[in-house]
Amino acid sequence: MIGVIDYGAGNLHSVLRALEYLQVHCGVVKGPGDFKGAEKLILPGVGHFGAAARELCKRRLDSFLCQWIADKRPILGICLGLQLFLYRSEEATGVRGLGVLSGQARLFPGPKVPQIGWNQVEMGKGLPLLREQGCSSYFYFLHSYYLELDCTDGIEIGWSEYNGVCYPSLVMKDKLLGVQFHPEKSGSAGLKLLEKWVNLC
């Protein structure tokens, strides 16, 4: 079963709809008591870094998630979900993220922010998740902050470019996968990626 984490700030339902479409068994996880039976987790996200980080803490999900990741169990962070893997974000200075990836989320320079639309992800050669997608490796992005990693040791990275900034839009470390784009809104390319993640990890 895939547990989709509900922390009140996510685009939970669109992720659930995509999993249902793929006929993947999934359920909603609201607190530490709901993890029974979950083999994989998805941390979705749309919203504000500060509000989301505080909500994870309030629901006592933060320490649970850190332990899950330390145990190298599969987890997928989407958009803000990926940014929550970091220590901090310029969106909410002073608020701590999960800190399982070392780095921060930074605000894009102009002219136009947020980035809204379809962009490409340049894959590292070690990323079987996206290999063979060819021309269809366009994904839907919707964000104002981008990932800046302090240390990339042991992390496989897919890169995107916006407003002159080249940034990691896909990161994979052990069984942790984070994507800055929305696979659940990226048409068949996104569904294929979700399906591969479900089967691979």
Added chain:
Amino acid sequence: MLTIRVIPCLDMAGGRVVKGIKFKDLKDAGCPVEMARNYYQEGADEITFLDVRASAESREIMLQVVEKVARVIFVPLTVGGGLRSIEDMRRVLRSGADKVALSTSAVEDPELLKKGALVFGSQCLVLSIDAERKGNGWIVTSHGGRKKTDLDVISWAQQGERMGAGEILLNSLDRDGTRAGYDLELLREVGRNVNIPVIASGGAGTLEQIGEAVLRGGADAVLLASLLHYRQLTISQIKSYLRDKGVAVRC
């Protein structure tokens, strides 16, 4: 590289897709779920639904349509028309929309944009502006173009951005349904005065005009209705034309 988006727009009334000129003389253009699915399969980058009737009953039907569409279509959905409160927005988003478009309700109560941005985030708030030429500029109209306001389009767009809109859907009422081409001057003026994406709407008739909206008007996305509904052009024709002109599009 970020691509230019091609967005089919389904104007809806009572659960059917309709099309008229300048929001009048509505004709039936088809079933929304079927049409949305076809456009998705043809490569639509997003899909927009606008409820042109915007009555309470029409809104309920819209929710059911969105609910159905969101189960089979996995690109972003924008829904607008008759959304007057945070609760209206919440219901539409919960039924499967990714963004809400506000027009009349934002004119009547600009605070609604601010409140919406606080609750749902700017990324899901689209300010829809129906612009009409007046003198050397443009004024904002409301109620589907039926009512003129004294708001200037440029300053309204800037105010909208400040209040929390994440995108502007810019419709030229003078060009809507005429196929005479987008109002490029309007697009340029709004585009250079805001820092959020602008979606061009109203007036598309040929591939060349669509190309001009992007290359000369600076549009970040193009919204199309009757041209697609009546199969005068297809999404793939538009994308291959844009690609030939050096515009990045998703293939």
